[in-house]
Amino acid sequence: xxxxxxxxxxxxxxxxxxxxxxxxxxxxxxxxxxxxxxxxxxxxxxxxxxxxxxxxxxxxxxxxxxxxxxxxxxxxxxxxxxxxxxxxxxxxxxxxxxxxxxxxxxxxxxxxxxxxxxxxxxxxxxxxxxxxxxxxxxxxxxxxxxxxxxxxxxxxxxxxxxxxxxxxxxxxxxxxxxxxxxxxxxxxxxxxxxxxxxxxxxxxxxxxxxxxxxxxxxxxxxxxxxxxxxxxxxxxxxxxxxxxxxxxxxxxxxxxxxxxxxxxxxxxxxxxxxxxxxxxxxxxxxxxxxxxxxxxxxxxxxxxxxxxxxxxxxxx
Amino acid sequence: xxxxxxxxxxxxxxxxxxxxxxxxxxxxxxxxxxxxxxxxxxxxxxxxxxxxxxxxxxxxxxxxxxxxxxxxxxxxxxxxxxxxxxxxxxxxxxxxxxxxxxxxxxxxxxxxxxxxxxxxxxxxxxxxxxxxxxxxxxxxxxxxxxxxxxxxxxxxxxxxxxxxxxxxxxxxxxxxxxxxxxxxxxxxxxxxxxxxxxxxxxxxxxxxxxxxxxxxxxxxxxxxxxxxxxxxxxxxxxxxxxxxxxxxxxxxxx
Ligand SMILES: Nc1ncnc2c1ncn2[C@@H]1O[C@H](COP(=O)(O)OP(=O)(O)OP(=O)(O)O)[C@@H](O)[C@H]1O
Ligand SMILES: [Mg+2]
Numbered sequence: 001x002x003x004x005x006x007x008x009x010x011x012x013x014x015x016x017x018x019x020x021x022x023x024x025x026x027x028x029x030x031x032x033x034x035x036x037x038x039x040x041x042x043x044x045x046x047x048x049x050x051x052x053x054x055x056x057x058x059x060x061x062x063x064x065x066x067x068x069x070x071x072x073x074x075x076x077x078x079x080x081x082x083x084x085x086x087x088x089x090x091x092x093x094x095x096x097x098x099x100x101x102x103x104x105x106x107x108x109x110x111x112x113x114x115x116x117x118x119x120x121x122x123x124x125x126x127x128x129x130x131x132x133x134x135x136x137x138x139x140x141x142x143x144x145x146x147x148x149x150x151x152x153x154x155x156x157x158x159x160x161x162x163x164x165x166x167x168x169x170x171x172x173x174x175x176x177x178x179x180x181x182x183x184x185x186x187x188x189x190x191x192x193x194x195x196x197x198x199x200x201x202x203x204x205x206x207x208x209x210x211x212x213x214x215x216x217x218x219x220x221x222x223x224x225x226x227x228x229x230x231x232x233x234x235x236x237x238x239x240x241x242x243x244x245x246x247x248x249x250x251x252x253x254x255x256x257x258x259x260x261x262x263x264x265x266x267x268x269x270x271x272x273x274x275x276x277x278x279x280x281x282x283x284x285x286x287x288x289x290x291x292x293x294x295x296x297x298x299x300x301x302x303x304x305x306x307x308x309x310x311x312x313x314x315x316x
Numbered sequence: 317x318x319x320x321x322x323x324x325x326x327x328x329x330x331x332x333x334x335x336x337x338x339x340x341x342x343x344x345x346x347x348x349x350x351x352x353x354x355x356x357x358x359x360x361x362x363x364x365x366x367x368x369x370x371x372x373x374x375x376x377x378x379x380x381x382x383x384x385x386x387x388x389x390x391x392x393x394x395x396x397x398x399x400x401x402x403x404x405x406x407x408x409x410x411x412x413x414x415x416x417x418x419x420x421x422x423x424x425x426x427x428x429x430x431x432x433x434x435x436x437x438x439x440x441x442x443x444x445x446x447x448x449x450x451x452x453x454x455x456x457x458x459x460x461x462x463x464x465x466x467x468x469x470x471x472x473x474x475x476x477x478x479x480x481x482x483x484x485x486x487x488x489x490x491x492x493x494x495x496x497x498x499x500x501x502x503x504x505x506x507x508x509x510x511x512x513x514x515x516x517x518x519x520x521x522x523x524x525x526x527x528x529x530x531x532x533x534x535x536x537x538x539x540x541x542x543x544x545x546x547x548x549x550x551x552x553x554x555x556x557x558x559x560x561x562x563x564x565x566x567x568x569x570x
Pocket of ligand 2: 050088164
């Protein structure tokens with residue numbers, strides 16, 4: 001029971017086609033995702049995210065290495081019992097309605113009619129399917145399809161969800177819906193592995209991330225402790241200060257009023273500590289002292305640049 | 317087993333919701349009812365001609381359905397990516413292939429039953445008589461369709477629908493004329509072409525063995541044992557080709 005939810009061991013994929021140059025889409029990926037984590041999988045277009053996900057779902061065979069789900073090779077059907085998958089562009093039978101589609105997938109998983117009913121209620125609540133439940137998927141917009149795709153991934157209440165760009169092509173409301181669904185699943189203890197280009201969502205949702213550059217794992221780490229992520233400033237928030245002290249502290253820092261009191265931003269930890277000491281000295285209350293890191297977007301671009309300079313500017 | 321059934325039923329449902337097939341069925345209906353017009357011209361032979369044309373219609377329209385639906389069957393799922401979410405389920409790929417095949421086989425069965433019912437009713441209206449050999453002929457037509465479907469599904473896993481349809485169509489035509497490859501004209505004997513053509517004789521299923529139209533039209537009884545072995549022959553081919561389709565599909569990259 002202690003195997004990781006997802007494990008890639010030296011996972012490698014080379015696409016070979018007759019008369020074409022082989023494409024090295026994934027090079028020796030090693031990755032392990034513990035149960036209960038929300039894991040973000042990042043990389044530029046063509047980095048190999050979808051390739052990795054297809055390998056994890058048993059849709060393509062690795063050229064070398066193996067993909068394991070809860071310790072079992074993903075090519076074995078039994079290994080996929082606790083896994084739900086949302087493809088990059090989800091396609092279903094156009095002649096079915098969402099209700100029929102969910103029923104079809106439920107039957108494939110051998111779910112009893114009684115459980116199906118319960119499940120449908122839950123999915124409707126989570127993904128707001130009610131108003132589109134009985135229309136043919138043929139007529140659906142991208143956002144509606146994405147919701148149906150998500151519902152299918154959740155059929156059978158799997159422990160692990162593998163989602164390929166779950167937020168792509170959605171309007172802000174739709175994105176929120178999916179984001180909230182992910183948070184809800186996280187609170188239920190599910191493991192969620194998803195690829196995304198929307199870094200603000202990744203920052204909000206993920207416990208850990210990995211960045212793929214040209215098929216190789218560039219780095220992997222906890223969201224709040226990413227290797228080499230720059231601390232730009234330190235933020236001190238205090239309340240209960242008299243105007244005179246505020247004026248004194250504001251000199252030489254960047255200061256603004258916030259709801260709970262005053263915020264001071266400085267460049268070093270020493271300075272921040274000095275301010276904190278002074279706040280306490282003057283009878284104020286220290287609300288927070290925290291580092292302000294570069295955004296995930298800035299970090300991501302820097303990682304890409306570093307990788308590019310290391311390989312001499314070649315993208316391949 | 318359950319999953320095969322789920323896939324099969326869904327395939328059948330897809331076909332039933334596909335309007336194109338109604339057009340084919342409509343053509344078959346027109347042909348069956350129109351057969352009277354031709355029978356009427358050939359005085360005194362009308363029932364015989366009607367039977368002949370009706371059986372030919374079942375065979376040809378059934379084969380067209382099998383070829384057009386069959387060669388698209390897996391290809392469409394790969395092309396439209398509907399397979400991604402299905403094969404990621406805890407199911408074996410062969411379950412999917414067999415399910416699709418059985419769905420189409422069920423569709424063809426409905427098709428044949430419908431056409432048989434119409435034909436029988438029509439012949440009775442025309443005051444003709446129906447003997448058991450008519451139903452034996454229908455049975456073997458269905459076996460033939462099962463075989464063609466299996467070949468179509470195999471090609472659907474391995475080739476594009478157009479290429480697949482062309483190959484199955486050729487097999488259908490050659491299959492009805494395999495003796496041509498056995499009884500080669502004397503000019504060919506001894507040339508390099510001989511072994512090639514002889515090989516074709518052995519690798520193309522002999523569909524004319526499944527063809528009892530002439531007997532049925534003329535009310536000539538056929539030994540039931542023959543019907544049995546002919547059905548076994550056809551089913552054997554179908555199973556072999558379906559097995560190949562499963563193997564081809566197992567290692568397919570999506
Ligand atoms: N079936 C295939 N045959 C040949 N090459 C392929 C195939 N599928 C993907 N590739 C190649 O593999 C590389 C990785 O593709 P992949 O789809 O995994 O990227 P991705 O990270 O998902 O990109 P995106 O962000 O655009 O979705 C690309 O160079 C792509 O061209
Ligand atoms: Mg992708």
